[in-house]
Amino acid sequence: MREEELINVVGGGWFSATLMNAAARVVNTALELGRSLGTSIRMAISGKVCR
Numbered sequence: 001m002r003e004e005e006l007i008n009v010v011g012g013g014w015f016s017a018t019l020m021n022a023a024a025r026v027v028n029t030a031l032e033l034g035r036s037l038g039t040s041i042r043m044a045i046s047g048k049v050c051r
Helices: 003-007 017-046
Strands: none
């Protein structure tokens, strides 16, 4: 391709599938962390221990 043609190339969106996958992983990790922390706090307050 010539330089003039390269200037006019439009491709790829800002919001790609890779970005969506990364965002979903961040949200999922945050939810798992919240569940674990909530369970730990609840168990500490109630005095119960997993055996």
